[in-house]
Amino acid sequence: MQPDLLHRADAAHALQHFRTLSPLVHCMTNDVVQTFTANVLLALGASPAMVIDEQEAAQFSAIADALLINVGTLTTARARAMRAAIDSANTAGKPWTLDPVAVGALTFRSDFCKELLALRPAAIRGNASEILALAGMSAIGGRGVDTTDHAQAALPAAQALARQTQAVVAVTGEVDYVTDGVRTLAVTGGDPLMTRVVGTGCALSAVVAASCALPGDRLTSVAAACSVMAQAGSRAVAASTGPGSFIPAFLDALYALNGEDVA
Amino acid sequence: MQPDLLHRADAAHALQHFRTLSPLVHCMTNDVVQTFTANVLLALGASPAMVIDEQEAAQFSAIADALLINVGTLTTARARAMRAAIDSANTAGKPWTLDPVAVGALTFRSDFCKELLALRPAAIRGNASEILALAGMSAIGGRGVDTTDHAQAALPAAQALARQTQAVVAVTGEVDYVTDGVRTLAVTGGDPLMTRVVGTGCALSAVVAASCALPGDRLTSVAAACSVMAQAGSRAVAASTGPGSFIPAFLDALYALNGEDVA
Amino acid sequence: MQPDLLHRADAAHALQHFRTLSPLVHCMTNDVVQTFTANVLLALGASPAMVIDEQEAAQFSAIADALLINVGTLTTARARAMRAAIDSANTAGKPWTLDPVAVGALTFRSDFCKELLALRPAAIRGNASEILALAGMSAIGGRGVDTTDHAQAALPAAQALARQTQAVVAVTGEVDYVTDGVRTLAVTGGDPLMTRVVGTGCALSAVVAASCALPGDRLTSVAAACSVMAQAGSRAVAASTGPGSFIPAFLDALYALNGEDVA
Numbered sequence: 155m156q157p158d159l160l161h162r163a164d165a166a167h168a169l170q171h172f173r174t175l176s177p178l179v180h181c182m183t184n185d186v187v188q189t190f191t192a193n194v195l196l197a198l199g200a201s202p203a204m205v206i207d208e209q210e211a212a213q214f215s216a217i218a219d220a221l222l223i224n225v226g227t228l229t230t231a232r233a234r235a236m237r238a239a240i241d242s243a244n245t246a247g248k249p250w251t252l253d254p255v256a257v258g259a260l261t262f263r264s265d266f267c268k269e270l271l272a273l274r275p276a277a278i279r280g281n282a283s284e285i286l287a288l289a290g291m292s293a294i295g296g297r298g299v300d301t302t303d304h305a306q307a308a309l310p311a312a313q314a315l316a317r318q319t320q321a322v323v324a325v326t327g328e329v330d331y332v333t334d335g336v337r338t339l340a341v342t343g344g345d346p347l348m349t350r351v352v353g354t355g356c357a358l359s360a361v362v363a364a365s366c367a368l369p370g371d372r373l374t375s376v377a378a379a380c381s382v383m384a385q386a387g388s389r390a391v392a393a394s395t396g397p398g399s400f401i402p403a404f405l406d407a408l409y410a411l412n413g414e415d416v417a
Numbered sequence: 418m419q420p421d422l423l424h425r426a427d428a429a430h431a432l433q434h435f436r437t438l439s440p441l442v443h444c445m446t447n448d449v450v451q452t453f454t455a456n457v458l459l460a461l462g463a464s465p466a467m468v469i470d471e472q473e474a475a476q477f478s479a480i481a482d483a484l485l486i487n488v489g490t491l492t493t494a495r496a497r498a499m500r501a502a503i504d505s506a507n508t509a510g511k512p513w514t515l516d517p518v519a520v521g522a523l524t525f526r527s528d529f530c531k532e533l534l535a536l537r538p539a540a541i542r543g544n545a546s547e548i549l550a551l552a553g554m555s556a557i558g559g560r561g562v563d564t565t566d567h568a569q570a571a572l573p574a575a576q577a578l579a580r581q582t583q584a585v586v587a588v589t590g591e592v593d594y595v596t597d598g599v600r601t602l603a604v605t606g607g608d609p610l611m612t613r614v615v616g617t618g619c620a621l622s623a624v625v626a627a628s629c630a631l632p633g634d635r636l637t638s639v640a641a642a643c644s645v646m647a648q649a650g651s652r653a654v655a656a657s658t659g660p661g662s663f664i665p666a667f668l669d670a671l672y673a674l675n676g677e678d679v680a
Numbered sequence: 681m682q683p684d685l686l687h688r689a690d691a692a693h694a695l696q697h698f699r700t701l702s703p704l705v706h707c708m709t710n711d712v713v714q715t716f717t718a719n720v721l722l723a724l725g726a727s728p729a730m731v732i733d734e735q736e737a738a739q740f741s742a743i744a745d746a747l748l749i750n751v752g753t754l755t756t757a758r759a760r761a762m763r764a765a766i767d768s769a770n771t772a773g774k775p776w777t778l779d780p781v782a783v784g785a786l787t788f789r790s791d792f793c794k795e796l797l798a799l800r801p802a803a804i805r806g807n808a809s810e811i812l813a814l815a816g817m818s819a820i821g822g823r824g825v826d827t828t829d830h831a832q833a834a835l836p837a838a839q840a841l842a843r844q845t846q847a848v849v850a851v852t853g854e855v856d857y858v859t860d861g862v863r864t865l866a867v868t869g870g871d872p873l874m875t876r877v878v879g880t881g882c883a884l885s886a887v888v889a890a891s892c893a894l895p896g897d898r899l900t901s902v903a904a905a906c907s908v909m910a911q912a913g914s915r916a917v918a919a920s921t922g923p924g925s926f927i928p929a930f931l932d933a934l935y936a937l938n939g940e941d942v943a
Binding site (some may be wrong): 184185186187189190217227228229230256259260261262263349350351352353394395396397398399400401402 | 711714715717719722723728729730731732733735736739740743757927928929930931932933934935936
């Protein structure tokens with residue numbers, strides 16, 4: 155299965171939908187990226203809310219339009235609250251997205267993420283090492299949050315994972331691949347400088363989660379999320395002098411980006 | 418009761434007091450806004466400290482000049498530590514401020530915030546939906562952290578809440594209203610772009626908390642806090658090209674703002 | 681014992697080593713500085729990872745090159761996870777660094793930090809009040825996270841602490857002093873504006889932790905970490921107009937800094 159390039163018109167269309175619908179996104183994410191994740195969603199016109207108590211998480215994921223589960227700083231209490239939120243989202247028919255940060259390297263989160271695969275995620279977004287580990291195809295786990303593999307090498311794993319879970323799987327890197335196990339879209343853009351800023355991948359997962367609340371073809375919506383982030387990243391790199399100035403430039407670019415830019 | 422406009426000379430005077438006294442502020446706030454809250458307080462010359470363990474929180478709130486309670490990412494353990502800190506602050510005669518984030522929409526925090534109303538807060542700062550919910554005057558709760566009501570529509574609720582609790586209540590929005598149930602001050606300024614940056618409201622609550630440690634009329638001090646933040650916000654919007662560049666510009670503006678600017 | 685000035689050539693050499701080795705740093709740090717700490721390490725070419733669950737923390741500190749323990753927002757659960765991570769790091773022969781935030785003022789963390797001194801830290805980094813408190817030499821504790829003493833006044837305490845623990849001790853302030861109890865290096869640079877940005881000290885501790893993974897003389901490596909941060913700070917202050925614009929400028933400066941700049 156050769157991947158197709160995402161059509162720019164499709165990305166533009168998805169971005170317009172995103173801004174119009176302004177999805178309310180319940181983010182259960184790690185301690186390191188909370189602020190950046192919220193600011194990325196706000197810049198794109200979505201409404202983020204971080205609710206973490208077990209009872210409240212279950213209550214809120216039924217109200218929100220989409221749920222993000224990111225296991226970067228997992229604890230036993232958070233795992234419990236995440237399960238409750240996922241159950242509630244599933245009951246309410248709200249899509250949820252998994253970001254399996256550093257899965258493979260650490261036992262507790264690896265077991266937890268594999269358990270979650272049975273709970274019908276709408277989407278999964280990870281780097282190559284994470285997707286390989288989640289699909290059970292990595293020889294050894296990575297050392298941490300950085301990938302030691304290329305996205306293309308993880309494409310068969312992503313496709314297998316998509317078929318197994320019925321989720322749209324995005325494996326991101328220099329090129330991003332988004333697959334439902336049958337069709338695969340490739341997204342280019344972005345810049346290596348983005349790997350020198352914490353949370354760009356985690357924030358992308360939040361935008362993927364929000365995009366799963368859009369009407370229309372989910373594969374296209376998720377690929378459009380990758381494309382919007384990559385294009386904003388390229389613009390921000392051009393406007394900045396390092397990873398520090400990249401951050402405000404990236405949020406400004408996300409805020410300014412419109413359908414015409416993307417198309 | 419028609420609100421009066423805050424006198425700019427009063428705001429200038431309060432800002433000078435704030436910088437001179439440099440209040441030590443014990444912030445028990447949510448996970449998403451910790452860094453921004455600390456940086457806002459530091460830019461204004463205050464000393465923030467985030468202490469969350471139950472025993473330490475009780476110990477520290479007696480040492481600090483003021484305490485902030487923000488329920489954005491409430492958990493059972495944090496609720497316990499917050500109660501201990503409030504008790505200790507009350508015993509030591511230190512003022513504490515409540516930010517009832519997303520109250521109304523979620524049961525656990527709604528019950529908790531209503532319980533706290535009996536514990537003599539010095540100030541309460543929320544958006545219109547939150548103040549309406551806290552006063553028991555909203556037909557339905559909001560969907561999350563964003564308000565679905567205008568500040569002016571919540572003014573009667575704010576006034577009732579102030580009379581009930583003896584706290585100064587600030588309901589903030591396009592115009593901010595600050596009331597003690599008898600007098601009401603209106604504060605203008607700010608910019609809608611501030612709603613596209615996470616934590617501007619939460620950080621305002623921290624500045625309100627710090628301002629409750631100032632000598633003099635508390636209603637004026639709290640309104641001055643709203644005014645300083647709004648004026649810094651207006652300046653920062655003028656100096657920025659989106660929500661990303663707003664953040665450093667806002668902190669710079671807070672740092673540079675002096676009595677003459679405000680007057 | 682008069683301190684010697686760190687040789688700039690030594691700092692340049694250490695920075696080159698740092699970038700080449702790209703240490704994987706397990707950061708167990710406080711809630712307020714997670715993002716900034718990660719971005720500082722990333723800007724310098726290191727790989728940060730925040731892992732906090734007790735079981736995972738023990739697993740990860742054996743994989744990582746270095747461990748940071750920062751008690752700024754200590755809880756009972758985190759203390760337990762930190763002990764597990766330290767034990768595992770010690771077993772695996774990985775160096776760990778202590779940042780005793782606000783020790784002295786608060787009982788729980790003071791007792792915890794004193795307990796940790798017996799667990800062979802590779803380095804300790806604190807301000808003057810913290811180092812005095814940790815060495816048992818302060819008349820009274822500080823009021824919070826800000827120091828009320830000068831670094832030079834804490835030098836005897838730092839030297840005594842280094843001899844007691846076998847750790848390299850850095851007491852930082854207007855001038856930083858780095859000592860192993862026998863030799864002492866002084867590092868100049870930096871700017872008071874850095875105290876108006878939350879996390880500059882905490883992020884320095886993370887860079888110190890990472891530097892303990894470098895080959896060669898540890899005293900020099902730790903002093904070089906202080907020097908690199910101070911020099912980037914001086915550059916960033918020159919390029920900024922307040923504490924807000926300092927933050928991106930500082931990360932950019934860290935990213936750009938090379939051996940020639942430092943030498």
